[in-house]
Amino acid sequence: MSDKREDYISWDEYFMAVAKLAGMRSKDPNSQVGCCIVSADNKILSMGYNGFPRGCSDDSFPWARENPDPLKTKYVYVTHSELNAILNYRGGSLEGSKLYVSLFPCNECAKAIIQAGIRTVIYDDDKYDKTPSVMASKMMFQAAGVEFRHYKRSNRKLVITV
Ligand SMILES: O=c1[nH]c(=O)n([C@H]2C[C@H](O)[C@@H](COP(=O)(O)O)O2)cc1CO
Numbered sequence: 706m707s708d709k710r711e712d713y714i715s716w717d718e719y720f721m722a723v724a725k726l727a728g729m730r731s732k733d734p735n736s737q738v739g740c741c742i743v744s745a746d747n748k749i750l751s752m753g754y755n756g757f758p759r760g761c762s763d764d765s766f767p768w769a770r771e772n773p774d775p776l777k778t779k780y781v782y783v784t785h786s787e788l789n790a791i792l793n794y795r796g797g798s799l800e801g802s803k804l805y806v807s808l809f810p811c812n813e814c815a816k817a818i819i820q821a822g823i824r825t826v827i828y829d830d831d832k833y834d835k836t837p838s839v840m841a842s843k844m845m846f847q848a849a850g851v852e853f854r855h856y857k858r859s860n861r862k863l864v865i866t867v
């Protein structure tokens with residue numbers, strides 16, 4: 706007879722929750738994106754969130770979405786969560802790993818994901834579906850044999866007191 710707990714979180718819930726927890730570090734007022742890279746045997750290898758590169762202070766670089774001067778918007782400076790997670794990994798190869806991310810990867814991150822050898826992408830939000838960037842990501846993933854699947858929310862609320 707087993708006394709095992711039955712309400713433990715699934716692997717998918719665990720890794721998506723870790724991705725979203727990383728996203729809570731983001732200073733972006735509009736989109737907080739988090740990412741968690743996991744080995745084929747379910748070990749967490751790396752995490753990342755969207756933010757400015759090291760040394761580029763959140764207090765001096767802009768978080769604006771729109772400005773006639775592109776240098777006054779975030780887009781030219783921000784490092785995406787997926788790229789940060791890939792670059793944060795210093796332990797060797799990401800070949801064959803899985804990437805959990807709270808927002809579908811853009812085309813630039815898709816290139817990095819493919820070239821890093823990541824084989825599976827599990828995403829939650831797809832709010833930029835139908836934009837050329839996301840359409841390009843999906844075309845590249847399909848061509849490169851990177852599987853992508855939508856995360857099925859269990860809608861469980863995980864409460865952590867810190
Ligand atoms: O794949 C992604 N990963 C990622 O980290 N981001 C970040 C960059 C920006 O900080 C933010 C997108 O900003 P916005 O939704 O306001 O356009 O999300 C955006 C995408 C996809 O667009």
Ligand SMILES: [Zn+2]
Nearest residue numbers: 785810811814
């Ligand atoms: Zn991106």
